[in-house]
Amino acid sequence: MHDALQDMLVTPNEMAAIDKDAADSGIDSFSLMRSAGMAVSAAALRLFPTASRFVVLCGPGNNGGDGYIAAEALAESGAQVALFSLGDPSKLRGDGAKARSACRLAVVDIGTYEPKSGDVVVDALFGAGLARDLPNSAQDVVRRVDASRIPVLAVDLPSGIDGRTGEVRGASFTAAHTVTFIAPKSGHVLMPGRALSGALEVFDIGIPARLVAARASDLRINGPAIWKQYAGGLEAGTHKYKRGHLAVLSGGPASTGAARLSAAVGLVGGAGLVTLGSPPEAMAVNASHLTAIMLKEIGSAADLGEWLQDKRVIAFVLGPGFGVGKKARDFALMLCDRALVLDADGMSSFQQAREELFEKIAASGGQVVMTPHEGEFARLFPEVAADASLSKIEKAQAAASLSHAVIVYKGPDTVVAAPSGRAVVNVNAPPWLATAGSGDVLAGIIGAHLAQGFPAFEAAAAAVWRHGEAGNRAGRSATAETLAQSIPPLT
Numbered sequence: 117m118h119d120a121l122q123d124m125l126v127t128p129n130e131m132a133a134i135d136k137d138a139a140d141s142g143i144d145s146f147s148l149m150r151s152a153g154m155a156v157s158a159a160a161l162r163l164f165p166t167a168s169r170f171v172v173l174c175g176p177g178n179n180g181g182d183g184y185i186a187a188e189a190l191a192e193s194g195a196q197v198a199l200f201s202l203g204d205p206s207k208l209r210g211d212g213a214k215a216r217s218a219c220r221l222a223v224v225d226i227g228t229y230e231p232k233s234g235d236v237v238v239d240a241l242f243g244a245g246l247a248r249d250l251p252n253s254a255q256d257v258v259r260r261v262d263a264s265r266i267p268v269l270a271v272d273l274p275s276g277i278d279g280r281t282g283e284v285r286g287a288s289f290t291a292a293h294t295v296t297f298i299a300p301k302s303g304h305v306l307m308p309g310r311a312l313s314g315a316l317e318v319f320d321i322g323i324p325a326r327l328v329a330a331r332a333s334d335l336r337i338n339g340p341a342i343w344k345q346y347a348g349g350l351e352a353g354t355h356k357y358k359r360g361h362l363a364v365l366s367g368g369p370a371s372t373g374a375a376r377l378s379a380a381v382g383l384v385g386g387a388g389l390v391t392l393g394s395p396p397e398a399m400a401v402n403a404s405h406l407t408a409i410m411l412k413e414i415g416s417a418a419d420l421g422e423w424l425q426d427k428r429v430i431a432f433v434l435g436p437g438f439g440v441g442k443k444a445r446d447f448a449l450m451l452c453d454r455a456l457v458l459d460a461d462g463m464s465s466f467q468q469a470r471e472e473l474f475e476k477i478a479a480s481g482g483q484v485v486m487t488p489h490e491g492e493f494a495r496l497f498p499e500v501a502a503d504a505s506l507s508k509i510e511k512a513q514a515a516a517s518l519s520h521a522v523i524v525y526k527g528p529d530t531v532v533a534a535p536s537g538r539a540v541v542n543v544n545a546p547p548w549l550a551t552a553g554s555g556d557v558l559a560g561i562i563g564a565h566l567a568q569g570f571p572a573f574e575a576a577a578a579a580v581w582r583h584g585e586a587g588n589r590a591g592r593s594a595t596a597e598t599l600a601q602s603i604p605p606l607t
């Protein structure tokens with residue numbers, strides 16, 4: 117695939133515009149549909165060699181058109197095929213009508229389909245054009261197929277998944293495999309769409325890369341291509357200050373573990389030096405648990421101000437176990453013009469005072485990363501969280517634009533978004549990554565990258581990816597400690 121298209125994500129609207137540009141440039145749209153349908157038929161034959169019958173369910177638009185092409189090709193290859201339509205197939209238009217007339221099989225109404233053991237469903241009801249909840253007749257079929265546990269091969273998207281948001285519109289098939297075209301859609305990577313799509317195959321139906329690149333926004337699946345240009349900078353002659361000094365600020369004596377975890381991960385993550393800044397009353401407990409990490413007494417804003425004179429301290433992590441309140445706010449506002457990971461209590465402290473923070477970030481030109489999970493996101497960005505029309509990507513982008521910070525909107529489908537609108541969706545995290553202390557580990561990795569001089573967006577994207585890999589390496593019984601020991605090298 118062309119480099120510019122690597123890991124690209126598009127929305128259904130962008131895809132429709134690309135489609136139109138392709139047609140306007142003289143490409144025959146029916147030949148694109150034929151490629152799509154043939155790819156589906158090939159996938160069905162390859163993935164389900166023991167199917168006793170392929171049941172092709174066709175909808176009223178071009179997704180259905182792909183289904184008619186696939187059905188004809190499957191029958192042509194000698195497979196048993198049964199063809200069902202949602203709505204009257206004589207009402208099909210354009211390429212869909214052409215595809216129907218090129219298919220010799222009889223078609224019957226979808227309401228008559230009774231799932232049988234040995235069936236494989238080819239779901240061509242709705243794809244990128246789904247604009248509202250699935251009609252009741254389609255929801256009924258979804259339930260019948262679900263109940264009978266028949267495997268589903270989805271064309272473009274499992275019918276019922278919104279291609280932009282990944283949300284379920286009324287009901288959705290649970291696909292074993294999805295064949296999509298040109299590029300993955302955001303609905304394939306956002307939950308629950310990702311889980312319901314099964315294995316995703318992207319088939320190139322022959323739209324020129326330049327047409328795709330011209331319409332696509334800066335939205336990608338997260339992976340090493342995003343940050344690799346910053347990852348190779350640790351040349352042989354490096355020394356510890358060159359690899360960057362990270363500071364992590366500890367909470368009081370009863371809550372020091374989270375910050376120590378972030379600090380320990382900071383070293384593993386690649387910072388050359390890590391210092392834990394501790395209030396005086398927590399110095400003893402912190403000292404008794406530290407070896408490679410340095411300790412410095414930071415009790416007041418005056419102490420922090422003095423520490424900030426040392427420009428070799430490149431990056432800060434504020435939040436894990438720190439405590440919610442004025443001290444967190446004062447510290448955060450002082451740190452905005454440095455590289456800062458504002459996590460957990462650091463963010464929650466600004467629930468009633470966010471404007472001051474956002475203005476400071478905007479004015480500072482610093483590199484601030486905020487890492488809200490869903491609850492923290494709703495506290496800091498209530499109006500964005502409540503807007504049901506937005507996808508998770510769009511929510512993260514709106515929050516980044518409001519706050520002027522890079523937003524890591526955490527979850528099984530973590531989105532990293534920059535104020536410019538640039539965004540990545542992370543797909544490598546296993547479900548067991550959601551364990552106590554996991555967020556402290558992530559904050560420490562982001563801090564390590566910032567200390568090494570990564571820009572905030574790349575620091576966050578690389579950290580989210582390494583955190584996901586650490587989860588895969590640590591396995592199902594992962595704890596924050598085993599995660600910290602399982603972080604893979606950057607390159």
Ligand SMILES: NC(=O)C1=CN([C@@H]2O[C@H](COP(=O)(O)OP(=O)(O)OC[C@H]3O[C@@H](n4cnc5c(N)ncnc54)[C@H](O)[C@@H]3O)[C@@H](O)[C@H]2O)[C@@H](O)CC1
Nearest residue numbers: 148149152177178179242243244245246247248249250272
């Ligand atoms: N992107 C591309 O370049 C290509 C796309 N193709 C196929 O074209 C599909 C998109 O086709 P369409 O735009 O026709 O959209 P769909 O086939 O997904 O939807 C069909 C039509 O149904 C109507 N509709 C939407 N939601 C409905 C609902 N809940 N209940 C009842 N009717 C509803 C809408 O008018 C929509 O246009 C893709 O998913 C893909 O399968 C392929 O033919 C090959 C080329």
Ligand SMILES: [K+]
Nearest residue numbers: 239242273275
């Ligand atoms: K579909």
